[in-house]
Amino acid sequence: MKLQLTTLLIFSVLASAASAEDKVVLLLKGGSSRITISGTIVDYTGRSIQIRPRAGMAVKTYPTSQVLEVHTSQSTAHSRGLDLLADYRTREAVLNFEKAIALEPRTWVRRELLALLIQCETRLQDYAGAGSHFRLLAKSDANSNDFKLIPLFWAREILKEEARKAATGWILTDSDIDQLIGASWLLFNSKYSEMASNTLKELSTSTDERVRLLAKAQLWRLQLRGRDISRFELQRWESRIERMPEELRGGPYYLLGAGHLLRQEHERAAAALLWTALVYDFDHQLAARACLKAAETMKQLGQKDEAKNLFREVAIRFRDTSYAQDASQAIASGG
Template identity: 45%
Template sequence: SPPTPELKTAAMNWMNRSNPAAKLLAASALLFDPKYQGTVKLDLQQLRSHPDARIRNLAATQLWRLELPDRKVEAATLVSWQDSIHSLPRELRGGPYFLLGEGRRLRRQHDLAAMALLWVPLVYDHDYQISALACLNAADSLKAIGRNDEAVALYHEVVVRYGQSTYAQDAAQILKTLQSDQAESGTSQNP
């Protein structure tokens, strides 16, 4: 989703700083803004060779985000992402696990997608909205491979644990549909 006007204003200020962490934050916020994408992409590419491993690795993982909208994430790329995540400090792995899960969903590797996505709400849950979305997308992946009981549990988790998130209503609607489908199939099986 696009940044709020306040975040966009702050990010434009960060972009002009020499501090690499500020540039990284600016790039993260403005990466999909057509006006700034070229500039922040170049900043991220330069930060990938920064001496601080945290800056270097986070810049690389921000660039992963550009591969998802094109739906052209190769299987080998996902293996590389997995390896990169393991080299990150634990406290920085949440966002990269989310991206790995989304990449696996695009490749229809739903079981692996769910495993990657569930790291976010289970271990790296400091971002409420991303945790809710990761849980919802993990449920969708499990549903896609017929693991409906597990999917229902995760949809319920989104509704209960992340009830104030923007994704709780989606999860509630899916639960309602699943329950309705289940009730209909139960009645059609009983004469």
């Protein structure tokens, strides 16, 4: 399974501070050659990158789809935060990213830092923080390439009071994105379930394609709760997922896997769950859960070696989640 990417983004630490030249590697139209442009990046959004080659020169604009690499300077806190995140020291990474945002003068780099904060907060299950920062990111760039980080619920989650209060406010705003997050979190809340369901139905006709597709998929959770789902319905889900932009597929694939598990279709369930665990793993907690479920499913199928490999994947790659302990116990008991 390989995710087909149209853009590869690389942030590099350059020797100097803000005065260092940025470098952008672009794939020219036709895809046969590439060029590197040096200068100062003025802005970088989900649609385009703007770079001024030299002071006094006109700003040049290129589609984001042509961007292969971006090399720019980072603050010490930014760089340190990345190192800490890679080392699974997520809480320390948050502190560094927050410090970096406070010091960073470039709007487009602050958006990159917001995306990193959202990743950290989702890992820590700080959904109130992740939701708040995602709203800021979406307001700054409506076409953000990091829309895949939107913190929706695809499985049962414990909704803390701070997140519940935030969700009850967001669901009442005029923003489709705010409403989507709020409705997702409140869908199984006894007091707000009906409001959340109705909101998702309204959002399923949103003019924002990403919101529309995700709202429709969120409603599948209600069908799963009924525990009576047909093979035909799951085939419809799979067809819809395959037509979605790839960055939106992680949560829907998890629901597809859950649907197959309800029908005890273990091979189909494992295949769907592995898309979430190994390919569309933008939500760290959901990917860990999906990987553990896939491992357990493989074990039920008698595919012991495959199960052991997946249990190890959870224990190592997702060692900062509660699922790692379950995986380690499974390994200790013979997988």
